[in-house]
Amino acid sequence: MALSDNARGALLMNVAMIAFTLNDTAMKAVMQQVPMFQAMTLRGVLSTAALAFLAWRLGAFAIVIAARDRRFIGLRGVFEVASTLAFFAALRNMPLANLSAIMQALPLVVTLVAALFLRESVGWRRTLAIIAGFIGVLIIIRPGPEGFSIWAGVGLVAMLFVAVRDLVTRQMSRSIPSVLVAASASLAVLVTGLAGAVIEGWQPVAWREALLILFSAGMLIVGYLTIVAAMRVGDIGVVAPYRYMALVWAIFLGWMIFGTLPDGFTLVGAGIVVASGIYTLLREAGLRRRRVQVTG
Template identity: 50%
Template sequence: MAISDNLKGALLMMASMAAFTINDMFMKMMTGQVPVVQLIFLRGALTTTAVSLLAWRMGAFSGRIAPRDRVFVALRTGAEICATYFFLTALSHMPLANITAILQALPLVLALAAALFLGEGFGWKRLVAIVIGFIGVMLIVRPGAEGFTIYSIYGLIAVCFVTVRDLSTRRLSRETPSMLVTWVTTVAITLVYGVVSTGVDWAPISGREALLLTLTSGSIFCGYLFSIMVMRVGEISFTAPFRYTGLLWALALGWFAFGEWPAPLTLLGAGIVAASGVFTIYREARTGRRTPLQYGPRIR
């Protein structure tokens, strides 16, 4: 039986979310034993090799970054460098499902930012969905509650930097190959954290950490690859909501690997954020706007 393009896209989206969440699990397993900046550099060195091979296979190096796009590529790269640090630092101190749920607010924040800074249309239905989604985020973060920490704020800061990244990506012209932009970002992250890591005491890498680094590099590469493939099949409006399967993976892996299970209010907030995000994506599809998921894989 032939599989439709939409079903292929949905399966690829779910595979991408699974790969990224598995990467998060492996990274979280190493935090505490190895400094975050050291982990980012070592993972980046391995990932850059794989991404370079993929970019070469796709012919990305034969393209070029249009002159008008260079400032946006630089801004995008800087935002991703910062988002990586804040996300992984929050991940090392928060339950996997909690930080994953906070990151699901990205389509809501991006829709609001696009209206404010790019002049994209903004109806009252989308505004209501965004407000409700932010209420869901507050249920997850719960400022003032006993379980609230500075790392909840780190998660929100990561969302802000990813929003800057995606807004910058929206301004890129079609002449600039997306895979080339991905390669530039990967190389930049590796170089920057390679320099930063010289300022910390490196931890020795045991056989366990070496294995986990290999696995996390492989999983994030698969996440990138599936994210690229999903944009080539199916309708974005159909496949985009399947990004929220990442929450299910985070719940399952957080419980399996760390014995974590979110509080009922956190689960409620995650459900509200996911529902609001799906509605926002649906509204963007109905009005013919581009959705955030068209602009590359999420930060990890």
């Protein structure tokens, strides 16, 4: 029996979340033995080559890009680099599940920033959901001398950079192929990794770490392709909430690979963030359908 569009979209989103979490897990393991910038460079070589090849095969390089969009692609690359640096620093120094829990606030931050700077309408229900989500984040990072970790703060900064990156992406023309944008961002991260490796130093890579980097790059490509496909199939209100499966996989893999489990505060905070995010996504999808019905 053929799957419905919503079922295929949900399946693709789940695959994307597994792939991205496996990528993070592999990179965390690699950075225990390999300097961060070197790991970033080696993964960047593989992922950039794969994305560039895919862009070439799809004819993306033949598209003429307006000056306005070139500026947005460059700006997006800047925030891609900033978010990658902050994310890798946090990933190397804090439990995988805790960082994943912080990153789950991303849809809430995107909604808030869009309301503040892009004049997008946000009603009182979504405003309350955003406030609740931020309370959840505070429970996770627990600011104060007892529970706060500087790396949780770095993870929060990474999430904020990703939110700005996504808002910049919204300003691009829809005619620009997603694979071209991704390849450009991957190249920016690669160049930054090379520059950092010159300062940080380079060391021989064992076969285990080499295979993990290869695996990480592969999972990154799989995650990118499946998440793009997921968002183009089915109802976004059905598909998008499965993004939060990343937290489930992060908890499982953090326990299996690194022997770490989030404490009760982190689980409570993550639950609040996830519930708030799912409500916001469903609310936005409902309002979008209502606008389509009115204009139709």
